[in-house]
Structure formats: C-alpha cells, structure tokens
Amino acid sequence: MWKSSRYHAAEHQFSRRTFLGGLAAGGAGLGGLAGLSRRAAAEQIKSSGKRVLLLFQHGGLSQFESWDPKPNTEFGGPFAAIPTSIPGVAVSELLPYTARQLHHLTILRGLSTEDTLHDSARVRMITGRSQGFVGGQYPSFGAVCGKLLGAGRTQPAYVKLTGRDNWHLASLVDAAFLGPECAPVVAFDESAPDHLVPPAELDAARLARLDSLRNQANARFERQRKSDETAAYQSSFDKARQLMRQKDLFNLSRESAADHARYGSEPFGQRCLLARRLLEHDCTFVKLNHLNYDAHFENFDNHLRLLGEFDRPFATLLEDLDHRGMLDTTLVIVMGEFGRTPKVNSSIGRDHWAKSWSMVLGGCGIKPGMVWGGTNATGTEVVDGQVTAFDLFHTFYRALGLDPNTHIYNGDQPLTLTESGKPITEILA
Amino acid sequence: MNADENAADALTPEVSQQVDPTRARVVQEFQQTRAPGYCHFDNAGRLLFVGSEDNTIQQWNLATGECNALNGHSSWVRGFAVPRSGETFVSSGYDGDLIWWVRDSSLPHVANRIHAHKGWIRSCAISPDGRLLASGGNDRIVRLWSMSDRTLVAEAAGHQHDICSLAFHPEGNHLVSSDSHGVVKVWGDPNWQLTRELDASSTYFYSKSNRGVSGGLRSLAFSSDGRLLIGAGVVGGGDPLGQAVNPGAIVFDWTSGEKKTLLRARGNELGVAWGMICHPTDNFVAAVSGGLSAKHLYFWKTSDEQPFHVVDLPSPGRCIALHPDGWRLSVALHDGKIQIYLLG
Numbered sequence: 001m002w003k004s005s006r007y008h009a010a011e012h013q014f015s016r017r018t019f020l021g022g023l024a025a026g027g028a029g030l031g032g033l034a035g036l037s038r039r040a041a042a043e044q045i046k047s048s049g050k051r052v053l054l055l056f057q058h059g060g061l062s063q064f065e066s067w068d069p070k071p072n073t074e075f076g077g078p079f080a081a082i083p084t085s086i087p088g089v090a091v092s093e094l095l096p097y098t099a100r101q102l103h104h105l106t107i108l109r110g111l112s113t114e115d116t117l118h119d120s121a122r123v124r125m126i127t128g129r130s131q132g133f134v135g136g137q138y139p140s141f142g143a144v145c146g147k148l149l150g151a152g153r154t155q156p157a158y159v160k161l162t163g164r165d166n167w168h169l170a171s172l173v174d175a176a177f178l179g180p181e182c183a184p185v186v187a188f189d190e191s192a193p194d195h196l197v198p199p200a201e202l203d204a205a206r207l208a209r210l211d212s213l214r215n216q217a218n219a220r221f222e223r224q225r226k227s228d229e230t231a232a233y234q235s236s237f238d239k240a241r242q243l244m245r246q247k248d249l250f251n252l253s254r255e256s257a258a259d260h261a262r263y264g265s266e267p268f269g270q271r272c273l274l275a276r277r278l279l280e281h282d283c284t285f286v287k288l289n290h291l292n293y294d295a296h297f298e299n300f301d302n303h304l305r306l307l308g309e310f311d312r313p314f315a316t317l318l319e320d321l322d323h324r325g326m327l328d329t330t331l332v333i334v335m336g337e338f339g340r341t342p343k344v345n346s347s348i349g350r351d352h353w354a355k356s357w358s359m360v361l362g363g364c365g366i367k368p369g370m371v372w373g374g375t376n377a378t379g380t381e382v383v384d385g386q387v388t389a390f391d392l393f394h395t396f397y398r399a400l401g402l403d404p405n406t407h408i409y410n411g412d413q414p415l416t417l418t419e420s421g422k423p424i425t426e427i428l429a
Numbered sequence: 430m431n432a433d434e435n436a437a438d439a440l441t442p443e444v445s446q447q448v449d450p451t452r453a454r455v456v457q458e459f460q461q462t463r464a465p466g467y468c469h470f471d472n473a474g475r476l477l478f479v480g481s482e483d484n485t486i487q488q489w490n491l492a493t494g495e496c497n498a499l500n501g502h503s504s505w506v507r508g509f510a511v512p513r514s515g516e517t518f519v520s521s522g523y524d525g526d527l528i529w530w531v532r533d534s535s536l537p538h539v540a541n542r543i544h545a546h547k548g549w550i551r552s553c554a555i556s557p558d559g560r561l562l563a564s565g566g567n568d569r570i571v572r573l574w575s576m577s578d579r580t581l582v583a584e585a586a587g588h589q590h591d592i593c594s595l596a597f598h599p600e601g602n603h604l605v606s607s608d609s610h611g612v613v614k615v616w617g618d619p620n621w622q623l624t625r626e627l628d629a630s631s632t633y634f635y636s637k638s639n640r641g642v643s644g645g646l647r648s649l650a651f652s653s654d655g656r657l658l659i660g661a662g663v664v665g666g667g668d669p670l671g672q673a674v675n676p677g678a679i680v681f682d683w684t685s686g687e688k689k690t691l692l693r694a695r696g697n698e699l700g701v702a703w704g705m706i707c708h709p710t711d712n713f714v715a716a717v718s719g720g721l722s723a724k725h726l727y728f729w730k731t732s733d734e735q736p737f738h739v740v741d742l743p744s745p746g747r748c749i750a751l752h753p754d755g756w757r758l759s760v761a762l763h764d765g766k767i768q769i770y771l772l773g
Binding site: 059072074078079080163165166291292294295296297298301302304305344346347349 | 482504609639643674700701721724
C-alpha cells in the first residue's frame with residue numbers, strides 16, 4: 001500500500017513540483033508516452049467531443065439496497081422496492097429521485113467480477129485489468145480516456161473530484177506508464193485544485209526569472225536525458241500553467257443560487273454540480289468519488305445515509321445532462337469495486353461480494369431504459385446476462401467509439417485497453 | 430427501547446433478595462429461521478414476542494414452545510410497547526407504522542395501524558400509567574399517542590439526527606429520547622417541551638478517513654427509583670465500518686445530568702450493546718453484545734465500570750428482555766436462537 005501511494009503521489013494534487021517528482025518516479029515506463037499507435041490515433045481523433053462521467057462508489061455499494069432490490073426475501077433487508085421511470089422496473093426505496101430519472105440509464109444486474117479484495121478489485125474496476133504487471137500498474141480508464149478522447153482539447157482531460165480526508169481510499173492507480181501528462185487533476189472538497197494561484201511573494205518578475213531558470217535547466221536536461229521525459233515534463237508544466245489560467249473552471253460561485261439549491265449544500269451535491277460544470281466546459285473525463293459503502297457494520301443505516309447523500313444530486317445531474325443534450329456525448333457510469341453479500345452478518349452489515357452485483361450506465365453509446373442480466377430470487381447467483389469486469393470495459397470503450405483492442409504502449413510493449421472480454425452488444429446503441 | 434415496566438409490580442421480596450445473575454443459566458431455547466431485532470414478554474409472562482427480519486412478529490409460547498407468526502408490518506419490527514394489563518400491545522417497525530394488536534382470540538390480530546413516522550421507527554415506549562405511547566425514528570420527531578384512542582397527543586421536535594431510543598421516567602412526567610449522535614433530550618410533562626439535554630456524544634464515532642459512522646444509545650432504561658438513566662450502545666472504538674467499536678453503557682445521574690459511570694465490556698471486545706435492561710431491583714444492569722467478536726451477556730453494577738458477571742453467548746446477541754417475574758431474561762441471538770436465562 002505504502003509503495004503504491006508513494007508511486008502515485010503525482011496523481012494526488014496538481015503540483016508542479018510533484019509533476020517533476022512523479023516523472024522521476026515513473027522511470028523507464030515513460031518511454032511509451034507517445035502511447036497510441038499512429039493508425040489508432042487517427043481513428044480515435046474521430047471520437048473527440050465525447051466525455052465520461054464515472055461515479056465511483058468506493059467500498060462496494062449493496063446491490064440489494066440499490067439496483068437489484070429483493071424485498072421480503074431471505075436476504076432482502078428492511079427496505080422496500082419502488083417503481084421507476086422504466087416501466088416494470090423497481091429499485092430500492094433509497095433512490096426515489098434517481099428512480100424518476102432511470103429511463104436515461106440501463107441497469108446491469110449480472111455483474112460477476114471475481115475479486116473481493118478492495119485494492120485489487122478497485123484496480124480491476126478502474127483499469128479494466130485483473131492486476132498490474134511486474135514493476136507497475138496499468139493506467140486507469142480515466143487516464144486512457146483522457147488520452148484517447150481528450151486530444152486537442154484545451155480543458156483538463158481527466159479530473160478527479162474527491163474528499164481531502166479520504167483521498168487515500170480513492171487513489172490506487174491512475175496514469176501509470178502513460179505518464180504524468182495523463183494524470184488527473186484532483187480537486188479536493190469541491191474547491192479548485194491546489195496551487196492554482198502562485199504564492200503572493202511570487203510576483204510576475206520573479207515568476208519570469210524562475211521560468212528562465214527552468215527553461216535553462218530543461219535545455220540542459222534535454223541534452224543529457226531521454227527526450228520523452230523532458231517532453232513529458234514540459235507537457236505537464238504547460239498543463240499546470242494552462243490550468244492556472246483556467247482556474248475559474250472550478251469556481252462554483254459562478255453557478256446560480258437556484259442550481260446550488262437543487263444540488264444541495266452537502267459535499268457530494270456540490271461535487272455533482274462541479275462535475276456538471278466541468279463536463280459543460282468540455283473536460284473529457286470526470287471521476288467523482290463517493291464513499292464509503294464498505295458497510296460491514298450496520299449496512300442498512302449506512303446505506304440510508306450514503307444513498308441519502310447520493311440520490312438527489314445524482315438524479316439532478318443526470319436530469320441536467322439530459323436537458324443540456326449532453327447525454328448523447330457523455331457516457332455515465334455508476335459503479336464500485338464490488339457488491340455486498342446477500343447474507344447479513346452479525347454486525348447487521350454486509351460483507352464483500354463480487355459474484356452477483358449491479359451497476360448502472362447510460363448516455364453516450366448506451367441504449368437507455370434497459371435492464372440487462374438478472375439474479376435469482378435471493379440474489380445469490382446470476383441467472384441471466386452474466387458480465388465480467390472485462391466485458392464491462394469492452395462495453396465502455398465500444399460505447400465511446402473506441403476499439404478496446406487498440407494498443408497503448410508501455411515502452412515498446414503494445415497493450416490492448418483491457419483484457420479479453422465481450423462487449424454487451426445488446427445495450428450498445 | 431424501554432425497560433420492562435411490568436416487572437416491578439410482579440416482584441416479590443424473595444426475588445429482590447435472591448435474583449443472582451452470577452448463577453444465570455439457560456432454561457429454555459427456541460430456534461427461529463430468521464434473525465431477531467427486538468424482543469419483549471407479554472404482560473402475563475406467558476408469551477415472548479420477537480420482531481424478526483422477515484417482517485413478522487414471532488410469538489413464542491413459553492409453556493408449549495409453540496411459535497406463531499404475526500403478520501402486519503412490511504419491514505423489520507424493532508419495538509414493542511406492552512401495557513401492564515389488558516389484551517392490547519403495540520409494535521413499531523421500519524415501515525414507519527405503529528400497529529395495535531388485540532389478543533381477543535387465539536392469535537393477536539391487527540386492531541389499528543397508524544403510519545406514524547416518515548422512515549424507520551427505531552423505538553417506542555409506553556408511559557408508566559399505560560396511557561401514552563411514545564415513538565421516534567428517522568424523521569427525528571418524537572410523537573406521543575393516546576393508547577386508548579390512538580390519537581396524536583403531542584409532537585416533540587428538535588433532534589438533528591435519527592432517534593434511536595426512548596424511555597419514560599418511572600414517575601411518568603418525563604420522556605427521554607436519544608439520537609444517533611448521542612444527543613439525549615429530556616421532554617417534560619404536561620406539554621412535553623424540551624427541558625434539558627444530556628451529553629452522550631462520546632457514544633458517537635465518525636472516521637474522517639473512511640467516513641464510517643456509528644453511534645447513539647441503542648437502548649435507554651431508568652432505574653426503578655428514577656435516580657439513574659442508563660443508555661447502552663458503543664462506548665469506544667475508532668473504525669465503525671470495520672466493526673472496530675466497543676460495546677458498553679453510560680450511567681447518568683438523573684438529578685444532575687452528569688455521567689456517573691461508564692460500563693465497559695470485557696477486554697477489547699468489538700461490537701455493540703444492542704439491547705439492555707435495568708433490573709427493577711436496581712441491583713444490576715444487563716446487556717447483550719453482538720458484532721465482530723462481541724457475543725456476551727453482561728451484568729454490571731451501575732457503580733462499577735467492569736461487569737461483575739459475563740456469560741458467553743453461542744452467537745452474537747441482538748436483543749434482550751426481562752420477564753415480568755424478574756427471574757428470567759430472554760436473549761435473542763443473530764443465528765435465530767432464543768435463549769431464556771434463569772437468574773438464580
């Protein structure tokens with residue numbers, strides 16, 4: 001864990017200093033910064049304009065208390081199921097606002113993703129890979145999408161919205177060998193990323209002198225080291241400078257009082273409003289973290305609280321994306337690392353469960369208003385439409401118009417975007 | 430939850446002198462298929478009602494071992510209020526309903542149902558004179574109802590968090606409610622206005638790093654002389670989501686409102702004191718613990734931090750009730766087992 005956190009320090013805040021540190025830590029893997037094969041790159045350019053909103057429910061949302069309720073059954077729990085805007089489809093009563101917007105989404109109820117350990121399952125569900133490789137990790141879906149879909153855009157390609165107190169739970173892997181230029185911009189607690197405003201003592205003249213010094217160092221560095229690394233550093237620096245000019249992008253006071261009221265003043269609501277603002281301003285990939293669903297203890301109380309935070313802001317965001325016509329180009333994904341056990345434990349909690357769980361997705365490239373897959377009466381088995389983690393990523397990439405067999409490069413090693421799997425063609429638009 | 434109001438009337442001097450928790454032993458066991466959430470004896474002590482996770486009330490006949498399922502709630506049943514006399518009792522559930530049951534035939538039937546709260550009702554309690562029923566839950570409002578005509582008598586608002594437990598003072602002129610952040614409010618007769626607050630916030634735990642939450646007093650009970658208020662739940666720990674919390678109880682001096690004693694579990698047991706009773710002799714408090722490593726029946730003196738007796742349970746405990754005779758306790762376990770202990 002410690003090693004992993006340290007390795008990815010550059011991904012935790014947008015700091016010019018940590019960009020440099022991250023570059024050094026990245027080591028030999030940075031040789032593949034060009035990443036994409038030439039032919040594939042040309043293809044992917046066509047995909048520009050598409051966006052992704054990944055809402056990651058850390059800790060593992062209970063499928064029973066959300067998308068696959070089983071009231072009045074052995075493991076169903078105390079909550080009722082309520083009808084939704086998809087005729088004949090019910091979700092947990094903990095999602096009344098989302099239920100009214102569900103026709104924009106499709107529910108997958110047949111997830112079977114094997115891994116029930118937080119860290120490795122999170123890596124799987126964030127990278128589309130079962131594990132890392134010797135000496136490194138694969139890049140996250142956000143970093144890959146930022147690279148493939150964000151080319152040519154001026155806004156940050158990949159932004160992560162999370163809480164400062166718990167970023168460690170949300171940050172296991174990100175750009176990896178794609179390098180710091182593909183690392184996310186991280187905004188903590190609904191505020192702008194750190195260090196966007198230079199310290200007061202750095203006036204323009206001093207900044208110019210520092211720039212000059214940096215440029216000299218760069219030139220010397222470039223003569224002695226691999227040019228990819230220097231290019232990555234320069235790219236990161238340029239990104240940082242660009243972001244400093246775009247700091248208003250994160251200024252939620254620009255949003256109307258009415259919208260603030262609709263999203264609510266709670267941190268998750270504000271984060272959803274910020275996500276809307278970022279997507280509206282053409283950020284390619286926004287990852288919005290919500291935690292912590294790891295309810296081994298008092299599962300029902302915790303889901304009542306957490307989905308109470310989640311439901312209205314998420315439904316409002318979905319409604320707004322629809323009203324703005326953005327769902328055609330924005331893939332919305334709501335998932336965590338796994339689901340939760342059918343059996344209620346002795347602490348009235350539910351434990352980790354990857355055998356039969358659920359998620360929702362919608363928007364770009366996805367047919368809305370469907371339920372794909374299903375579980376048995378008690379929710380212990382998938383009986384229809386089983387989907388692996390890799391099937392999911394094949395589906396995500398296809399929905400975005402990207403070929404999951406496209407190569408990205410770790411050094412000279414070509415790698416597909418995910419492991420072997422099949423897209424769920426039935427839900428692809 | 431409230432203490433068994435019936436018990437005090439039934440006690441003989443012999444009970445007061447001879448009840449001895451250190452000799453507690455199982456004299457009856459029942460097994461139900463679903464986990465229990467709450468249990469309570471009827472006023473005659475012949476029946477045990479167990480609220481179960483299949484939304485039923487399991488009615489156990491202590492003499493015959495016969496069990497009947499009472500259907501009425503649409504979610505888990507987590508409270509009972511049983512008057513000292515008569516054939517009516519009330520159950521409360523996570524469906525937000527209060528149900529008045531009448532036993533005028535072989536099995537109790539639903540006489541009246543009130544959708545009393547938005548969201549869960551986590552607790553109900555009956556006044557010592559049997560005239561009022563108090564209920565509270567996730568809408569953070571305490572409501573008082575007439576037991577006879579089931580009308581709303583009063584509402585008490587002010588809690589900022591879910592109400593976990595309720596208890597009437599033995600004199601009947603005060604009602605106490607505790608919420609999930611350990612705020613204890615005292616409401617006074619005749620208008621049930623807020624008269625003061627007690628601080629049990631030390632029972633609330635929030636982990637900034639993982640956003641786990643646990644807290645509040647899961648049960649409240651007064652000593653029969655009304656001089657002490659006891660609340661049980663979680664009294665220590667640091668990682669609620671990881672079940673790393675410690676069961677225990679707090680004893681308040683009712684007059685001063687000061688914390689008098691912290692009743693702790695044995696060792697670093699991980700779990701919650703889900704249920705607690707104060708014996709009407711005022712000689713001891715009993716609580717069941719359940720959780721990651723907690724599965725005990727604890728007996729404390731209200732003046733001593735450490736328990737004077739601990740019984741290992743075969744499975745984590747969920748709830749506890751005192752029989753009207755004062756000699757017996759029921760303990761309902763996570764695995765569906767119901768144990769009746771004789772205290773002497």
